[in-house]
Amino acid sequence: MYNNEDREVRKIVIDPGHGGTDSGAVGNNALEKDYTLLISKYMYDRFKELGVPVAITRDSDVTLSPTERVNSILSKFGNNDDVIVLSNHINSGGGQGAEVIYALRNPDTLAKNILNNIGRTGQTTRKYYQRRLPSNPSKDYYFIHRNTGRTEPLIVEYGFIDNQKDVNFLNNNYQDLVEAVVQAVSNYIGVPYTPPGNMISNTYTVQRGDTLYSIANRLGTTVDELRRINNIEGNTLSIGQILRVPMETITDNEEDIYIVKRGDTLYQIALDNNTTVDELKSLNNLTNNTLMIGQLLKLPSNLVPEDTYIVQRGDSLYSIASKYNTTVDALKEVNNIESNILTVGQVLRIPTVEESQGSTAYTVQKGDSLYSIARDFNTTVDELKSLNNLENNLLSIGQILKIPAFQSLETTYTVERGDSLYSIARKFDTTVDRLKQLNNLSSNLLSIGQILIVRE
Numbered sequence: 474m475y476n477n478e479d480r481e482v483r484k485i486v487i488d489p490g491h492g493g494t495d496s497g498a499v500g501n502n503a504l505e506k507d508y509t510l511l512i513s514k515y516m517y518d519r520f521k522e523l524g525v526p527v528a529i530t531r532d533s534d535v536t537l538s539p540t541e542r543v544n545s546i547l548s549k550f551g552n553n554d555d556v557i558v559l560s561n562h563i564n565s566g567g568g569q570g571a572e573v574i575y576a577l578r579n580p581d582t583l584a585k586n587i588l589n590n591i592g593r594t595g596q597t598t599r600k601y602y603q604r605r606l607p608s609n610p611s612k613d614y615y616f617i618h619r620n621t622g623r624t625e626p627l628i629v630e631y632g633f634i635d636n637q638k639d640v641n642f643l644n645n646n647y648q649d650l651v652e653a654v655v656q657a658v659s660n661y662i663g664v665p666y667t668p669p670g671n672m673i674s675n676t677y678t679v680q681r682g683d684t685l686y687s688i689a690n691r692l693g694t695t696v697d698e699l700r701r702i703n704n705i706e707g708n709t710l711s712i713g714q715i716l717r718v719p720m721e722t723i724t725d726n727e728e729d730i731y732i733v734k735r736g737d738t739l740y741q742i743a744l745d746n747n748t749t750v751d752e753l754k755s756l757n758n759l760t761n762n763t764l765m766i767g768q769l770l771k772l773p774s775n776l777v778p779e780d781t782y783i784v785q786r787g788d789s790l791y792s793i794a795s796k797y798n799t800t801v802d803a804l805k806e807v808n809n810i811e812s813n814i815l816t817v818g819q820v821l822r823i824p825t826v827e828e829s830q831g832s833t834a835y836t837v838q839k840g841d842s843l844y845s846i847a848r849d850f851n852t853t854v855d856e857l858k859s860l861n862n863l864e865n866n867l868l869s870i871g872q873i874l875k876i877p878a879f880q881s882l883e884t885t886y887t888v889e890r891g892d893s894l895y896s897i898a899r900k901f902d903t904t905v906d907r908l909k910q911l912n913n914l915s916s917n918l919l920s921i922g923q924i925l926i927v928r929e
Contacts, residue, residue, distance in 0.1 A: 484528075484550040484553075485527040485658065486530065487528070488529075488558060489531055490560060492506045492510065499565075500635030500904065501636075503813060504812065507812035507814050512647055515647070515651050516559070516561070519652070524664070530549075553623055554625065556624040556625065557624070557625045557626075558617070558624050558625065559654065560626060560629070562628055563634045564631075565633055567633070568599065569597050569632070569636045571588065571598050571629070571630060572588065572600055572601065572602070574604055574618070574628040575603060575625075575627050576619075577611075577613050579626075585601050586657040587627065587658070596631070606619070641786060644816045645816065648761030648762060649763055668763070679711065685708055688716065731770045739753055739754065749820050750762070751820055756773055781823065782820070784819040789813070790815065835850070842866070846874065849900070850876050857874065888920065888922060888923040892919060893919065894908050894914075905917070911926040
């Protein structure tokens, strides 16, 4: 870990975009705010491990107004030019790939390095750039750049949430994307970067005066081998660069051991050995999905229990719930899941019939009545009163009502005054894109009395 006692080191403020009532971009059964929090919390932990002063604007699903967000950023380490702000986001709008936006007052060095590092993970990259306010081109377009004083703020867009390929890459490689950013920032501020977890013992950090030849001699390998496993074409090295180091070979007959080969992924190894990515990571103390050629992996000997499901590419909570005749809420409850984001290889426990037909919760809103709630959830007033031990029909705003979960599986919904596709999507635990697809809608416009298909 870096020791900054004798040296002034720059500080990092991590800003998970959106949150709370502001979901951000929506697509492929996912919300931007969930991804940004996931990415940011992992990033926060990594900077802490490296000994870099770091703070975060939110560490839970809370709403921050632009003013609150800026005030939070400036309150962490002050309005100073030694503060780097990393505002994490997921894009939308039909594109593909990552991009980085930096402030008009700052050079492009860090933005360029971050995007280049992201590209090395295998993610498509677009561009690093600045954006000006149309009404006043001397000012930044985004408030996170415009209103954060003397700090060095960057917006990092890791991909497009409405692009299935990007979402799959995020699900499988978000930790690698974060490592790309952390390494770029560490190099920029002069802090030695070390990979997380067990990768440290299998890597070498380039020192001043090192050459590929001197490193190969020191580690008992060859220049060609170092070039091969690190995808190096020339002889150029940079101070602080992390090189993968060949591991000692072992005999193939050793039980429950797998030697990583070129092109391997945790997902493919898990499939080939009848296990899961999570199980492999747990057994080998892995903190991300990065593998090295020659790395030794322990393989579990036990099989996945029958009452579980391994998440496959393209799965969503809704599709899994439909397949096993249960509900999204039941899946989330028995697996202690807070968001709708899934990762390939994740193991989910399938709810029992009793768990699937339990109750879900509804928070009473202004204007609600037992009759309107019963109608929306395809149940009866008497059923609601019985389930909630109500003696009369009086309700209070904010009151939590139990709703029979199996009753909330109606397939259509009649649009009422004040409805929007977003509010309806939230009510039925789906997405705007899915509603538009089911109903062949080309816009977000609705009409009172319109019948929408909400589930297949």
